[in-house]
Structures are given as C-alpha cells and as structure tokens.
Amino acid sequence: MLIQEELDIQEKLRxxxxxxxxxxxxxxxxxxxxxxxxxxxxxxxxxxxHSFAADGRCISLLKILFTNQCIYDCxxxxxxxxxxxxxxxxTPDEVCTLTIEFYRRNYxxxxxxxxxxxxxxxxxxxxxxxxxxxxxxxxxxxxYIHVKIIxxxxxxxxxxxxxxxxxxxxxxxxxxxxxxxxxxxxxTREKILMPMRQVQRGIAAQNLKALDGPARYEKxxxxxxxxxxxxxxxxxxxxxxxxxxxxxxxxxxxxxSHQRFFVPAGQSTQMIVGATPESDYHMIRVxxxxxxxxxxxxxxxxxxVRVNDDSLLPVLPGGPPLLREHRLYQADWLLRFxxxxxxxxxxxxxxxxxxxxxxxxxWALRHLERFPVEVNRADYQTLLRVPGLGVKSARRILxxxxxAVLDFGDLKxxxxxxxxxxxxxxxxxxxxxxxxxxxxxxxxxxxxxEQRKTWDIENHNSYRQLSLFDDxxxxxxxxxxxxxxxxxxxx
Amino acid sequence: xxxxxxxxxxxxxxxxxxDAWMSxxxxxxxxxxxxxxxxxxxxxxxxxxxxxxxxxxxxxxxRRKLSEDIYxxxxxxxxxxxxxxxxxxxxFLIYAFVVGVKVMDHLHNPAVYEVFKLTRNLSRExxxxxxxxxxxxxxxGVLLGRIAPENDLTxxxxxxxxxxxxxxxxxxxxxxxxxxAVHQANKGWVIVYMDSAEWQARLNxxxxxxxxxxxxxxxxxxxxIMQRRNVRCQQNMLPLRFRPYMTEFQ
Numbered sequence: 001m002l003i004q005e006e007l008d009i010q011e012k013l014r015x016x017x018x019x020x021x022x023x024x025x026x027x028x029x030x031x032x033x034x035x036x037x038x039x040x041x042x043x044x045x046x047x048x049x050h051s052f053a054a055d056g057r058c059i060s061l062l063k064i065l066f067t068n069q070c071i072y073d074c075x076x077x078x079x080x081x082x083x084x085x086x087x088x089x090x091t092p093d094e095v096c097t098l099t100i101e102f103y104r105r106n107y108x109x110x111x112x113x114x115x116x117x118x119x120x121x122x123x124x125x126x127x128x129x130x131x132x133x134x135x136x137x138x139x140x141x142x143x144y145i146h147v148k149i150i151x152x153x154x155x156x157x158x159x160x161x162x163x164x165x166x167x168x169x170x171x172x173x174x175x176x177x178x179x180x181x182x183x184x185x186x187x188t189r190e191k192i193l194m195p196m197r198q199v200q201r202g203i204a205a206q207n208l209k210a211l212d213g214p215a216r217y218e219k220x221x222x223x224x225x226x227x228x229x230x231x232x233x234x235x236x237x238x239x240x241x242x243x244x245x246x247x248x249x250x251x252x253x254x255x256x257s258h259q260r261f262f263v264p265a266g267q268s269t270q271m272i273v274g275a276t277p278e279s280d281y282h283m284i285r286v287x288x289x290x291x292x293x294x295x296x297x298x299x300x301x302x303x304x305v306r307v308n309d310d311s312l313l314p315v316l317p318g319g320p321p322l323l324r325e326h327r328l329y330q331a332d333w334l335l336r337f338x339x340x341x342x343x344x345x346x347x348x349x350x351x352x353x354x355x356x357x358x359x360x361x362x363w364a365l366r367h368l369e370r371f372p373v374e375v376n377r378a379d380y381q382t383l384l385r386v387p388g389l390g391v392k393s394a395r396r397i398l399x400x401x402x403x404a405v406l407d408f409g410d411l412k413x414x415x416x417x418x419x420x421x422x423x424x425x426x427x428x429x430x431x432x433x434x435x436x437x438x439x440x441x442x443x444x445x446x447x448x449x450e451q452r453k454t455w456d457i458e459n460h461n462s463y464r465q466l467s468l469f470d471d472x473x474x475x476x477x478x479x480x481x482x483x484x485x486x487x488x489x490x491x
Numbered sequence: 492x493x494x495x496x497x498x499x500x501x502x503x504x505x506x507x508x509x510d511a512w513m514s515x516x517x518x519x520x521x522x523x524x525x526x527x528x529x530x531x532x533x534x535x536x537x538x539x540x541x542x543x544x545x546x547x548x549x550x551x552x553x554r555r556k557l558s559e560d561i562y563x564x565x566x567x568x569x570x571x572x573x574x575x576x577x578x579x580x581x582x583f584l585i586y587a588f589v590v591g592v593k594v595m596d597h598l599h600n601p602a603v604y605e606v607f608k609l610t611r612n613l614s615r616e617x618x619x620x621x622x623x624x625x626x627x628x629x630x631x632g633v634l635l636g637r638i639a640p641e642n643d644l645t646x647x648x649x650x651x652x653x654x655x656x657x658x659x660x661x662x663x664x665x666x667x668x669x670x671x672a673v674h675q676a677n678k679g680w681v682i683v684y685m686d687s688a689e690w691q692a693r694l695n696x697x698x699x700x701x702x703x704x705x706x707x708x709x710x711x712x713x714x715x716i717m718q719r720r721n722v723r724c725q726q727n728m729l730p731l732r733f734r735p736y737m738t739e740f741q
Contacts, residue, residue, distance in 0.1 A: 035654040036657075052728040053714050054712075054715040057715075106626050
C-alpha cells in the first residue's frame, strides 16, 4: 500500500471526497438548533442542500473520509485493501479548518465524516473522536455533523462520539447476512447491528429522561473522561470501557458551556441495491424491520456501481440500477409517511416492483374495490392512499373542506396531482370524467403518463430516434398469418 | 373606480391598504396599484403618501384582531415580486377580517389562493437562496454574498444568516435592487442602499479567495459519481439562474 503523507490539501480533498462519494446519505435534517453567541452555525429541522453535483445528487455536507487506508477487503468498495490506489489521510486540524472555512462561505451545512479502517476500528474512531471534539470545542462549530460508525468499535467510544455528532449511521451494506459474508468478509451482521442497537437505546433513554424533567439529566461525566487524550493512541476507547464496564449506555456529557444531546438527529443506514440477488420485497422487508425495531430515521438505498473488477460482483451492462433504486425510495416513503406496510406493496409471489408504475399506483390498481374515494368525506388515512395525493395535499383537503365543499378545481389549487388522482376520486359523488373503474383501462392511462418519466430515469443522458411503435404503443401490424389463425381458430 | 397608487416597499403597501380601506368608497370601488402601470379611463388616481402611523395602524390591527401568523403571511406576500401584490393583499385582508384566524385554510377562496401562491413562490425562492448563496472573503475578513432573487428576500435571508453567522461581518448584496443587508459581528444587521459609486467600488474589489474557492470546486467535482451522471436532474434541482452567483459554477 502506497501511503502518501506529503500530498497538498487539494489533492487530499480530491482523493478522500472521491473515496467517500459512494456513501449516499447527505441529509442535514432531523435537528433544529438555533445559533449561539460565540459559536458558528445552526441547524434546521428540514436540512439544507447547498449544491447539486453533476449526477444530480445533493451536496449538503462536506462528505469526506478521514483516511482511505483500510484493513478490510470488501468486494464492492473502492478502498478495499487489495486495490492499488493512492492512500492518504487528513489530520484533525485539516478537517476542522476545511469545515469551518467552507461553512463560513455557505458552501456546506456541516461535516459528514466516514473513514477507512486504519489499524483497528477503535483506533480510527479514536481519531474521529479527536477531530469532532476539536471541531466542537476549539473551533466552536455548532452546525451539523454526521458520523459513520465503524462496526466493531468500542461502546464507550461510540457513546462519546454520540454526544458530539448530530446523526450517526452504520451501513448495513447488504440486506442479508449471506451477502455480507460473501462480499464483505471483514464484517458480520451482528457487528453491524450492535452499535445500531446501542445508539437506539441511548436515544430512547435520553427521551425518557427528558420526559422526567430537564434538570435530572445534567449529569456530568467523570473527570477522567472529559480530559482530551494527550495523543492519538488507540487505547482511548479501550481504556475507557474497561474503566466503566457496567455503566449505563446513557450519560449526558456536560461540556464547558452548554449541554449536548446524544445523537439528536437520530441514526440512518444504507443498503446497496443490485450487488447481490435479493429481491425488492426482501429489501423493503429489511427496511421496515429497521424502522420498527431500531427506530431509524432513514434507510438509504444505493444503486450498485461496479468500481472494482471482481468475479463475485454482478456485471450490470445497463449501468447502476437507478430505476430500481427510485422505486425503493418511493416505497420507503410509503412505509414512513403513508401508513403502508411492506406486505401490502409486495409479496413472495410478486417480489419486485412494477417497472412501469410507481408502488402507490400499483397498489391502488390492485385494490380498486376501495376506490373511488369521496374527497369531502374520506378520512386522512384513506386520502393518503390515493395516488396523486401526498401528505401536504391531504392535510390541505382536511383543512379546506371544513369551510367549503370541494370540487376538482379546488383540488388542483390544493396541490393534488389530478393526472393520477382523477381515476380514484369523486367530488360530491361525481368523478372528474366519466371513467370506468376498471383495472386494465386505468393501468393503460397511468402507464402512458408514467412511461416518459420511467424512461428518463433509466436513460437520462442518451438521445435516440423516436419510434412510433415503442413510444406510442402502436401494436405490431396484423400479419397475414394472424388473419388466417383468427379465421380458422387455430393458433 | 378609485385607484390608489402606492410604492414598492412593504410599508408603502400598508399605507395604500390604509388609504383604500379608510376612503369609505366601498371595497368594490377601490383598487391598489403600483406606480407605472397603464392608466385607465374612468378611474380616479390617488397617490398614497407614506406615513409611518398609517402602516403601524394596519400592522397593529392585523396582529391584534387576526394573528401573528396572518401578519407573517401578509408581510411575506408584500415582499413578493408580483406587480399586483398590494391589491391581492388588500383583498385577502378583507376576507380575513370576515372569516377570522383560520383564513389560510380557505384555499378555495380566490383571494386567499392568490396570496397563498405569492407566499409559496416566495418560500420556494427563499429556500433556494439560503441554499445557494455563496460568500467570499474580502479584505479584513468581511464576507460578501451576492444574490439576485426575484422576490425581495434580503430581510428574510439576512435573518437566517444573522443566526447562523452571528460572529462574522458580512454583506448580503441584492444585485437586482442594489441594496444590501450589512451585518456587524455580534451586533445586528441593517438594510443599506448601495447605489452610490463608493459602495459599488467597494463591492467590485477583488476578493482574495483562490484557496478555498479552488478547494470547493475540487470537492464539487470529485463528489459526483460519473456512472450516474444526470445533468437534467442537476438542473431541475439547481436552476441555471442561480449559477452566475455560485462559486462552483464560475
């Protein structure tokens, strides 16, 4: 491995942001924190995207690896041990300066710090702890920080970092344990889920205490844990947990000036889509379980990009499976905000999403017995399940119909997408147009409006000749043989 | 029809609303218009004089008789770039004083819907501006950010940055209206009109920013996954009109 110590900061930034880009999460949401005198920065609950890269993904945080050196050899990862790439590392001060200077210029919303594994998980996370502590306490940074937890890190260390960061995440990487065993030999499912459980419990305990009253949880840490460790020794994490073996996971860290919360923006994770043969059904079942059992804020899906030439990895001639990723995100929204369950969307028999229709339309078409829905009477949950209606428009409908009887013109004002919703709604008992509630008919209508969008996602950068047959769904011309078989009744 | 001709600023609009309302001519017989619109036959035109007391009375009755939220809506609508915003706000307030504080739920009403559209447009642009404003450092560490919003967003955006960068000296300059919010570290901010030659010369001084601008451009390029390149998506999320003021596209 070629380790470059003497690279200039620009080159380091290029290498270490390039190496970090396959991490999907870039959200800066989940916590609203006002600015404070003497510090720089604040956070908004909705988060802020500051720019968009050439791939259309948002840039909210300074997304970098601390180092791209790694002891693991995960097949899908560009930083795997056996790859011959230039290796380098930031110093804590470089990370802090970059963050602050970028933040002052409103380039970023905060820091996203991940890392390859140098020597051991504890050693690397120790370095990250040093960096964050310096950023918060010496540089007085009050903006957003997202940290990746390396599986296998000591509990005490994770807890300390949790009080400095806003969001923490452990990557699940692959939805099944077998997939993980095959492609990421250094990691196991248990090792990944352990810190996730720890963070969940920490947050839950904190919320409980907050209910008890704020005064009680201003418990300071013992003096020895507040001191800045003198050097970058990897013992910090180890020694620490040894000293407090049976201590409660939750302890509030009282910093010099103000009280901090444990992972206030919650935790997230990500799964790679298309590197292993799991179905969509499998993926959303896993996501659902994570939301239910681990209280995750988000599960991110990352279309597999083949960066390494490895026989264990699938070859994807059509590029990364972007449409599949898109459908998974749509389904993910349905799980989190629309009251859907994974089994309603897919099943063992139908394990993958419809390519032509979004999951909500697809569900509605299979449940036409529930439609049409009367806008002026239906409850919130029923409205949410209508394609073309979202959380915002459903709420607006509830508010507006208190003072008026709504018609389709009003719905348009309220932000309802009538293009989809008109097949599933009535206003005062009337549909927008005389439409048969019939699966084939509505499917045809919806597919033709959806088709362009789908095609765009899959082929967003190519141009091609218009085809009368493909684009306008003109069926193949009737051949003489067809006429013959129609006449004789023999196929 | 009597047309009350009022200025562009929020305060002018409040004064116009006061005059129109208090004229006693009946809401159907009055209209508010900005200066410079085409004049019509059979209309009387009346200039609105700007007086602080009139504006205060209007603001006070909205806040007291309706609510702080509705004042917020009306104020935001007054900052919008719609030419006929004054009249739209006037119609909205007439209806609001009839139905009370829940007026924003009455989106089916045209007067409410018009004001809702103004504020929605403004909020969307506000989000973009706080995302895409780029500061660069001038002499003595003063940060200069240039924006060119369609709506008059400077006061709102300045409020955002005053909380965020409270310890910095910065200038947020609106190139369209040639006015700026000037913030002094740990103090506050004021609106300054910068059409004078002296200010223009100061604003046009070169900033000494090669290091961090270079680093940011490097980062911006390196973070894109080329296998997923999607320029159209990028353009949807980050419209071209913001790019002339953004470091990474210069």
